[in-house]
Amino acid sequence: MAPRVLISDKLSATAVQIFKDHGVEVDYQPDLGKDKDKLAEIIGNYDGLAIRSTTKVTEKLLANAKNLKVIGRAGIGVDNVDVPAATARGVIVMNTPFGNSITTAEHAIALMFALARDIPEANASTHDGKWEKNRFMGVELTNKTLGVIGCGNIGSIVADRAVGLKMRVIAYDPFLSNERAVELGVEKVELDDLFRRADFITLHVPLIEKTRNIIDISAILKMKKGVRIINCARGGLIVEADLKAALDSGHVAGAALDVFETEPATAHPLFGHPKVVCTPHLGASTTEAQENVALQVAEQMSDYLMKGAVSNALNMPSITAEEAPRLTPFVKLAELLGSFAGQLTETGLKAIRIEYEGEVAGMNIRALSAAAITGVLKPLLQSVNMVSAPVMAKERGIAVAEVRNNASANFESLIRLTLTTDRQERSIAGTVFADGQPRIVEIKGIKMDAEFAPSMIYVTNEDKPGFIGKFASLLGDAGINIATFALGRLEQGADAICLVEVDGDVPAEVLDKVKAIPVVRQAKALKF
Numbered sequence: 001m002a003p004r005v006l007i008s009d010k011l012s013a014t015a016v017q018i019f020k021d022h023g024v025e026v027d028y029q030p031d032l033g034k035d036k037d038k039l040a041e042i043i044g045n046y047d048g049l050a051i052r053s054t055t056k057v058t059e060k061l062l063a064n065a066k067n068l069k070v071i072g073r074a075g076i077g078v079d080n081v082d083v084p085a086a087t088a089r090g091v092i093v094m095n096t097p098f099g100n101s102i103t104t105a106e107h108a109i110a111l112m113f114a115l116a117r118d119i120p121e122a123n124a125s126t127h128d129g130k131w132e133k134n135r136f137m138g139v140e141l142t143n144k145t146l147g148v149i150g151c152g153n154i155g156s157i158v159a160d161r162a163v164g165l166k167m168r169v170i171a172y173d174p175f176l177s178n179e180r181a182v183e184l185g186v187e188k189v190e191l192d193d194l195f196r197r198a199d200f201i202t203l204h205v206p207l208i209e210k211t212r213n214i215i216d217i218s219a220i221l222k223m224k225k226g227v228r229i230i231n232c233a234r235g236g237l238i239v240e241a242d243l244k245a246a247l248d249s250g251h252v253a254g255a256a257l258d259v260f261e262t263e264p265a266t267a268h269p270l271f272g273h274p275k276v277v278c279t280p281h282l283g284a285s286t287t288e289a290q291e292n293v294a295l296q297v298a299e300q301m302s303d304y305l306m307k308g309a310v311s312n313a314l315n316m317p318s319i320t321a322e323e324a325p326r327l328t329p330f331v332k333l334a335e336l337l338g339s340f341a342g343q344l345t346e347t348g349l350k351a352i353r354i355e356y357e358g359e360v361a362g363m364n365i366r367a368l369s370a371a372a373i374t375g376v377l378k379p380l381l382q383s384v385n386m387v388s389a390p391v392m393a394k395e396r397g398i399a400v401a402e403v404r405n406n407a408s409a410n411f412e413s414l415i416r417l418t419l420t421t422d423r424q425e426r427s428i429a430g431t432v433f434a435d436g437q438p439r440i441v442e443i444k445g446i447k448m449d450a451e452f453a454p455s456m457i458y459v460t461n462e463d464k465p466g467f468i469g470k471f472a473s474l475l476g477d478a479g480i481n482i483a484t485f486a487l488g489r490l491e492q493g494a495d496a497i498c499l500v501e502v503d504g505d506v507p508a509e510v511l512d513k514v515k516a517i518p519v520v521r522q523a524k525a526l527k528f
Contacts, residue, residue, distance in 0.1 A: 003069075003305040004045065008033040009052035011074060015294035022302035024048070040064045048072065048301050051080070059085040070304050072297040075284060076100055077234075078314060087315040094300050094312050097388045098153060099293035100284035105157035107283045108202050108232040109165075111256035114277045115200075115228045116141055121274060139199075142166045147198030149214065150233070151176045151186065152381070152395055155204035159186050170194055173396065174380060177350050178422075180397020188348070195222040200230065206381060207234035217242040226253045232283045235261040240270065247275050258283050314385045317367045327367060330360050330415065333430050333438035334368045336452045336528060337417045338375020340428055340440070343526050344458065345376070351399040351420040352376060358408030360415060369402055372417055411441070443488065446497050450486035453501035456526040457511075462519040463489045463496040470517050475502065478510045 002025045007016065010030040019026045027046070032039050033055030043049065044066045051057065052074050062068070062085050071081060073095040086093050114120055117138035125132050146162045148155045151173040159169045169186040172194045181188040191214075194201070201223070205211045215229065216239040229252060231238055240261060246252040247270075256277040260268060263281060270276045284290070296312075303309040310316055317331045334354075354369050373389040384392055393400055408414045416429040429442035440450045444460075461467055468487075475482060481503040489496035506525040514523040 003047040005048035005050055005301060005305070006032070006043065006046040007050045008039060008055045009050075009074075011050060011052070011294045011298070012291055014291070015050075015074075015298040018295060018298035019302055022306050024302050024305055036061065043068065048305055050074065050297055050301060053077065053080055055080065057081040057086065062086060062089050062091065065089070065091070070094060070301055072301040074099075074290075074293040074297040083315055092304065092310060092316050093314045094297065094304075094310075095314060095385075096293040096296040096300070097312060097385075098391070099296055100289045101153045101157060103286045103289035104232055104283035105154050105161065106286075107258060107279075108154075108158050108204070108230055109161050111230050111232065111258065111277055111279070112141065112146075112200055112202065112228070115230065115254045115256050120277050141200075143168065144199040145170060145197055147172070147189075147194040147201040148186065149173075149191070149194065149201065149203050150205035151181075151184070152204065152392055154233075155202075156184055156395055158202055158204060159184050167200075170197060174345075174347070175349050175377065175393075175396040175398060177348060177397030177399075179350075180395070183397065192222055195219055196224065198223070198227060200228045202230040203233045203237050205233055205237065207236045208380070210380060212236050213239050215239065215243070217245070220246045220252060223252070225251055228252070228254045228256075230256045232258040235259040235263060240268075244269050244273070247273060312385065312388070317371055317386045323364055323367075327363055329432045329436045329438065330363065330368055330413070331371045333432055334371040334415055334417075335375040336438055337415060337428050337430050337440075338372040339378060339528060340375075340452075340458075340526065341417055341419045341426055342376035342379045344426060344524055345379075345419055345421055347424075348422040349376070349396075349398050349419060350422065351401065352393065353401045353403065353418040353420070355403045355405065355414075355416040355418070357405045357414040357416070358412050360413035361404040361406050365402055365404065368415070369400065372415075373400065376417075376419065414441070416442070440486075440499070443497050443499070444495075446488040446490055446495070448486055448488040448497065448499060450499045451484065451501070452528045453483065454528055455502050455505060456528070457498075457500045457502060457506055457514070458522075458524045458526055459498040459500070459514065459520055460522045461496050461498065461517075462521070463492060463494055464519045467496075467517065467519050468498075471498065471514065474510070474513050474517075475500075478507070478513075480504065480506065480510065 002023055004025045005019055007028045016026055016028050040061050043064050048070045050072045059082050068091050070092045076095055076097045078095055081093055083093050118136040122136040145168045148159050148171040151171040162169050163185045170189045171186045172191045176188055214237050254275045258279045259281055300311050354372050356365055370386040370389050373393050374384055374386050377384045411431045414431050418427040430438055430440050432438055440448050483501040486499040511523055511525055
């Protein structure tokens with residue numbers, strides 16, 4: 001029987017035809033996404049669900065989706081999909097991460113022009129029959145400094161267009177290498193330096209814990225008077241009340257917002273403000289972009305339902321059905337090793353080296369490397385997946401090297417991940433034991449034996465008597481229970497590493513006390 005796909009948001013007729021051409025049965029109900037009860041009533045009849053942003057795929061909806069195998073989002077954002085709930089039910093979530101890039105970048109540039117020349121206000125005034133030529137005194141973009149926060153796929157396109165406009169472009173992105181910055185013609189800077197120097201600031205980062213409220217009153221006060229701010233990325237990056245206060249005071253000369261913390265935004269404190277340009281999340285709204293993502297999602301979903309091929313999945317690696325049983329444990333290991341190293345990386349990342357030793361060297365290392373890169377980038381780029389990770393690394397000028405060695409000295413299979421940053425080189429190695437569980441066997445050349453756990457504390461220290469007692473007492477006094485405790489050292493009295501699994505989260509004040517122990521060099525809370 002042919003697989004059935006429900007399209008609950010508006011997709012083009014061409015996309016519908018692609019499903020049919022692949023032998024997929026299609027039920028096109030473009031307004032169904034607005035009726036969550038009706039959608040929940042019939043979702044159990046379908047193998048696939050194709051959506052845009054209107055349909056909300058919640059845990060409750062998924063509970064009714066007994067036969068659902070894949071969700072395809074025509075676009076990059078999956079804020080309207082409960083990805084963990086879908087993963088728990090074995091439903092693949094796909095998106096189309098690159099179809100909207102040019103369109104969104106062009107919208108940011110358009111809003112920058114609108115701000116610079118007061119175009120919306122001047123347009124309204126002229127339509128009202130006024131001729132207020134002296135009221136609208138704009139500024140040139142030429143020779144102005146544009147600060148780009150996030151220089152990935154979209155940000156780099158904005159930077160390229162701005163360089164063409166003869167602007168000076170400075171960029172903040174921890175994953176942007178010096179070589180890639182030179183290639184783009186931008187200057188790589190720290191965030192505070194960007195705030196201090198930029199005449200215009202444009203945001204192109206995902207909304208994650210590290211970026212939420214990245215522009216608040218403290219950030220605004222670091223900016224030069226007369227700065228103009230553009231946000232075509234995500235609501236929640238800017239504290240809107242702080243922005244309004246800065247606009248009212250005149251410290252910020254103008255703002256252009258395509259996204260808002262709560263959408264749809266039918267009422268907002270900034271609506272009607274003479275210094276603010278607002279658009280209703282139009283970043284991806286061009287004929288070309290809408291058509292591109294619709295066609296891409298139809299192709300991807302059809303390939304999966306008819307052939308088992310997986311692409312652009314946020315919660316599943318690109319692995320064939322034949323490879324899966326053997327490869328999946330090593331995919332998990334590679335991503336965990338990447339996540340471990342990525343969470344410890346705080347400076348510009350220049351290179352990733354992945355070594356495969358023993359039996360794993362003969363496997364499909366493309367999927368393994370993609371998983372490792374995903375783990376490295378995910379702490380900052382939450383929406384990254386195994387398909388987009390290699391592209392995102394390349395965009396940021398991060399060199400990726402893969403090395404195969406069919407022999408392994410101590411294990412049947414070993415994966416070693418080495419990150420090179422502006423300041424140092426860090427490596428971690430792991431294997432998969434007979435029980436299928438990934439384990440850490442080496443950190444920075446120091447032999448270890450530790451499992452990955454949901455909450456861990458990583459400590460580097462001098463191997464001096466008394467450290468373990470002080471550390472354990474500190475955690476005990478804070479009411480933090482130690483589940484496992486792994487230690488390693490180069491030699492007596494030299495560098496040592498402590499890797500501890502704990503129950504629950506580690507408060508920042510506790511971590512500060514650990515760092516204050518005299519022999520401790522670094523302490524970091526890790527989450528897996």
